[in-house]
Amino acid sequence: MWEIILNKKIYHFVLAGVMFLAAFNLPVFAFPEYTSRQKALKLAGVLDEGFFRSIKIASVFVKNRGEDDYYLQAILDDGSSRKWLINRIREWTHADELILSKNRALVFPSQGSTDFGVLDKNEFYRTVLNATAFVKTFGKHDVLEGKSLILGVRRFRILQAGDKKFLTTNRFGERYRYVLELENGSREYFTYTDAFGFLQRTALLQEDPENVSVLRKTFKVRELKKIPLQKEDELRGIWRFGIEVVFDGPLLTSPDWFPYQVVEFKMRDPETGRYKAQFFLQIIFPNSEKIREVSGFKNHEYLRYVEIDADVEHQKRVILRAMINPDALDLPPFIEITDRNSVIVNFYSTTDQSLTQSPDLLASHSAGELPRSVFTPDQVETEFETHYLEAVGMIRAAQEQLNTHLRIETYFKALEALKQAALSAEFDIQIAQALKQRDILLRTMPKLIIRNVQMTILAMQLDGEDAKPDPEMTEILLKQLIHAERYATTQDQQQKIVSLQSILR
Amino acid sequence: MFKFFIIFFALLFIIFTGCSTKSSDSLSEEKQQELEQEKITEDLEKKADEFPVSLDAAATAEETEPAPTSDENELKAQKEQKTPEVFKPEQQESDDASMIDKTNSGHMLDRFELIPDKQTPFLTFQGFFDPGQFHHIQITPGNSKTETIVILPNTFINNVLFPERVVTSFSDDGILEKLKIEEKITSTESGGIDFQVILSISSIEEHMLVLDSEKSDSRRLTFALQKPKKKKIQTIATKEQRVENVVEAKVVPPKNNLREAMLLHPVTALMSFRHFDQLNVAILNASPHLGGAQRLAVMLDRQQKRMIEKRMGMKLKIVNISSVREQTILPKTKIYFHANFLKAALILAEVLPGEQVLEPVPDSRVSNLATDVKIYVGNNFE
Numbered sequence: 072m073w074e075i076i077l078n079k080k081i082y083h084f085v086l087a088g089v090m091f092l093a094a095f096n097l098p099v100f101a102f103p104e105y106t107s108r109q110k111a112l113k114l115a116g117v118l119d120e121g122f123f124r125s126i127k128i129a130s131v132f133v134k135n136r137g138e139d140d141y142y143l144q145a146i147l148d149d150g151s152s153r154k155w156l157i158n159r160i161r162e163w164t165h166a167d168e169l170i171l172s173k174n175r176a177l178v179f180p181s182q183g184s185t186d187f188g189v190l191d192k193n194e195f196y197r198t199v200l201n202a203t204a205f206v207k208t209f210g211k212h213d214v215l216e217g218k219s220l221i222l223g224v225r226r227f228r229i230l231q232a233g234d235k236k237f238l239t240t241n242r243f244g245e246r247y248r249y250v251l252e253l254e255n256g257s258r259e260y261f262t263y264t265d266a267f268g269f270l271q272r273t274a275l276l277q278e279d280p281e282n283v284s285v286l287r288k289t290f291k292v293r294e295l296k297k298i299p300l301q302k303e304d305e306l307r308g309i310w311r312f313g314i315e316v317v318f319d320g321p322l323l324t325s326p327d328w329f330p331y332q333v334v335e336f337k338m339r340d341p342e343t344g345r346y347k348a349q350f351f352l353q354i355i356f357p358n359s360e361k362i363r364e365v366s367g368f369k370n371h372e373y374l375r376y377v378e379i380d381a382d383v384e385h386q387k388r389v390i391l392r393a394m395i396n397p398d399a400l401d402l403p404p405f406i407e408i409t410d411r412n413s414v415i416v417n418f419y420s421t422t423d424q425s426l427t428q429s430p431d432l433l434a435s436h437s438a439g440e441l442p443r444s445v446f447t448p449d450q451v452e453t454e455f456e457t458h459y460l461e462a463v464g465m466i467r468a469a470q471e472q473l474n475t476h477l478r479i480e481t482y483f484k485a486l487e488a489l490k491q492a493a494l495s496a497e498f499d500i501q502i503a504q505a506l507k508q509r510d511i512l513l514r515t516m517p518k519l520i521i522r523n524v525q526m527t528i529l530a531m532q533l534d535g536e537d538a539k540p541d542p543e544m545t546e547i548l549l550k551q552l553i554h555a556e557r558y559a560t561t562q563d564q565q566q567k568i569v570s571l572q573s574i575l576r
Numbered sequence: 577m578f579k580f581f582i583i584f585f586a587l588l589f590i591i592f593t594g595c596s597t598k599s600s601d602s603l604s605e606e607k608q609q610e611l612e613q614e615k616i617t618e619d620l621e622k623k624a625d626e627f628p629v630s631l632d633a634a635a636t637a638e639e640t641e642p643a644p645t646s647d648e649n650e651l652k653a654q655k656e657q658k659t660p661e662v663f664k665p666e667q668q669e670s671d672d673a674s675m676i677d678k679t680n681s682g683h684m685l686d687r688f689e690l691i692p693d694k695q696t697p698f699l700t701f702q703g704f705f706d707p708g709q710f711h712h713i714q715i716t717p718g719n720s721k722t723e724t725i726v727i728l729p730n731t732f733i734n735n736v737l738f739p740e741r742v743v744t745s746f747s748d749d750g751i752l753e754k755l756k757i758e759e760k761i762t763s764t765e766s767g768g769i770d771f772q773v774i775l776s777i778s779s780i781e782e783h784m785l786v787l788d789s790e791k792s793d794s795r796r797l798t799f800a801l802q803k804p805k806k807k808k809i810q811t812i813a814t815k816e817q818r819v820e821n822v823v824e825a826k827v828v829p830p831k832n833n834l835r836e837a838m839l840l841h842p843v844t845a846l847m848s849f850r851h852f853d854q855l856n857v858a859i860l861n862a863s864p865h866l867g868g869a870q871r872l873a874v875m876l877d878r879q880q881k882r883m884i885e886k887r888m889g890m891k892l893k894i895v896n897i898s899s900v901r902e903q904t905i906l907p908k909t910k911i912y913f914h915a916n917f918l919k920a921a922l923i924l925a926e927v928l929p930g931e932q933v934l935e936p937v938p939d940s941r942v943s944n945l946a947t948d949v950k951i952y953v954g955n956n957f958e
Contacts, residue, residue, distance in 0.1 A: 211904065212904060212906060212910065212952075214935055216938040216940060216941075217938045217939055217940025217941070218938075218939075303843055304843050307843075307846070309843055327840075327939075330935070330936070331935075331936075332933055332934060332935045333918075333921075333922065333925070333933070333934040333935075334931070334932075334933050334934075335925055335931045335932045335933070335934075336931055337930075337931055348925075348926060348931075350922070350925070397922040397923075397925070397926060400918065400919075400922065401919060402842040402843070402846070402918075403842050403918050403936070404842075405840075405841055405842050419842055419843065452835070456835065460835065460838065463838060463844055463847055467843075467844065504847065504848065508847055
């Protein structure tokens with residue numbers, strides 16, 4: 072026995088066997104060979120009367136190899152009987168070796184699963200030829216993942232010799248069959264499986280939807296403008312600046328179609344020669360084009376080398392790019408669409424690093440799952456939410472109010488709403504946040520009130536000594552000062568309040 | 577000479593019978609997971625208390641196939657089959673199917689409660705639960721449109737407090753019609769015990785069952801019974817082979833209500849999120865290199881953990897190490913972060929070698945709230 076095994080010839084056989092296996096192993100086993108009984112029965116029905124390598128399929132049977140492993144046995148018109156594993160069937164459909172009857176195509180939409188579908192090509196042609204709009208949904212790991220754009224359809228064609236992707240395949244080995252030329256100038260190449268998917272999710276629309284605009288041309292970038300630094304939130308000391316991207320026409324879409332990403336590049340430091348990580352913030356504009364030179368800026372607050380470029384990897388996309396210091400980026404950018412054919416990308420800066428940290432609750436040290444935000448995950452608005460949203464709305468509205476007196480009055484109303492929110496809170500996070508916002512307001516209000524009273528008295532003095540103070544206003548100001556006195560944090564504030572009270576009285 | 581052939585074919589036969597039951601994909605995946613698992617096990621043995629990933633996880637990610645039987649039954653194809661073929665939606669994201677702590681923890685069901693609500697009723701199970709294993713719960717459609725199957729792995733039923741196995745006593749105006757509970761305890765080949773509970777939930781009208789992670793914790797497990805927001809579209813299938821699929825109607829722009837508007841704006845969002853003391857990170861291998869996720873996890877956990885934690889002001893916890901089964905290879909490592917975790921993601925990116933791309937978690941994937949940051953290890957990670 073050992074003599075035989077150690078004989079040199081045996082090595083040749085073993086080597087041949089290993090090579091055979093290695094060659095067989097890669098694509099053949101990438102897809103399941105067997106399927107469930109139910110699917111096998113249905114697949115057999117679908118394949119019946121089709122053609123396998125130009126030979127008509129006379130009959131297809133289902134066989135099993137174990138309790139759950141089913142495959143097909145086909146009898147062809149030439150009298151031969153063949154064992155068909157599911158992975159082989161899938162490959163033959165890709166290579167057009169297995170053709171269904173009635174101008175249909177077999178597709179396996181899920182990679183790694185034997186779920187299958189049947190594309191009725193005639194029905195597909197009727198649908199696509201009548202389509203006026205195409206719902207383009209962006210795939211996994213695209214920055215626009217899960218989002219859809221509705222694009223006008225210009226022309227549908229079956230790929231022919233000479234076309235760009237004729238006879239080429241996608242990464243799953245499926246041949247591109249069709250091309251859809253869109254009105255914005257982009258092209259969608261797709262396979263039978265893609266076509267099946269389009270029909271499944273009604274991606275081909277015969278009529279324009281009522282509530283969403285169909286994009287028939289790209290947005291063309293005209294210029295970039297700086298939006299100067301301005302105060303965003305006086306309570307937290309947050310500042311805002313921005314970049315305005317002006318387009319050639321109205322943007323018929325919503326701000327969430329313009330996502331952002333941060334990209335890290337390792338760049339060589341010219342001084343040291345070492346590679347250093349540089350971070351670039353990129354705002355993506357789909358369905359957009361840069362058809363002429365648009366000058367950017369070298370600096371704008373913490374942004375460096377602000378420029379707009381065409382995306383070289385994707386059709387009809389432009390990218391607003393700026394180098395950033397990651398330590399300065401405390402808050403994400405916020406996109407606004409204006410009514411002057413532009414998009415403003417707002418950036419925020421703050422010196423208070425603790426702002427990005429909400430109250431550190433003792434409860435958050437527990438291992439259990441706790442709510443992330445003050446809002447409950449379901450869409451039902453609780454009493455707390457009603458009051459809390461009202462308070463936040465008032466705080467934001469107050470900050471836009473130029474009249475200090477009115478602003479203080481709005482803050483008082485916000486304080487009341489926060490109190491109501493705290494009283495109706497159901498979770499620690501809710502009450503903690505309500506109290507935190509209250510404390511921020513209380514900390515800021517004495518300073519505001521003092522300034523307001525000072526300005527009012529000054530205005531009265533400027534009116535002349537004879538000007539009679541409005542008793543109603545005086546009463547309001549005194550009330551404000553009482554509130555300020557209660558929450559004044561410094562000796563200086565206390566002294567000013569006493570002084571102002573005596574003047575008013 | 578004849579003996580050579582016999583030996584040769586015997587060898588081939590042995591090799592084939594070993595290979596033919598599984599695809600190369602699953603084999604390479606298994607191998608990858610085994611390799612990762614071995615490395616993790618070594619690491620964990622050295623540092624058992626510090627490393628947060630459980631040991632025998634890879635075993636659960638594998639699909640064991642039944643041994644082939646020799647009897648072959650022949651069935652004539654039923655050409656006039658009228659039952660529609662239903663494409664099952666993916667039961668869970670492939671990249672989540674990795675590490676399950678099956679050793680010492682699990683769930684125990686004591687009782688259940690149906691919380692009625694006009695918009696979204698909740699089905700809550702009370703007992704003892706391991707929140708770390710919530711993402712392994714599988715929710716699949718049942719035999720009918722109104723039935724949903726929920727598989728709770730590593731779960732027992734408290735037979736004293738919860739003796740019923742079929743509950744039909746629901747109020748007439750409620751959403752539920754029937755609740756069937758089945759406990760499955762099987763012994764594994766290694767001599768261990770595999771236990772799970774299968775819930776079969778039948779409702780009066782069509783609904784979508786969603787695990788509510790915010791209403792679930794160590795003492796309760798809550799499912800929201802949501803009205804389906806998706807519309808059903810039937811197309812192109814013949815009578816024999818009708819394919820149904822549930823597709824989200826994406827044509828309509830999302831409603832931008834006050835709450836969403838507040839959460840979207842960075843300043844007002846500051847007023848709504850709470851501070852976390854722990855960053856849950858999942859690391860998934862989306863590179864062609866074996867063990868990429870594991871190597872990154874070891875690097876983060878051993879070499880950089882203290883520094884990262886100091887900079888972030890949070891503990892770093894690696895909750896999942898896995899590989900992506902979606903045949904995706906990313907050229908660059910990608911870091912997905914949930915709202916309010918931009919700063920943490922930037923700190924991670926600064927620490928990681930190579931070039932990274934950081935993106936907020938897409939809206940279509942935000943349902944998985946158990947992980948704050950997901951790192952897809954790309955081809956550029958070495």
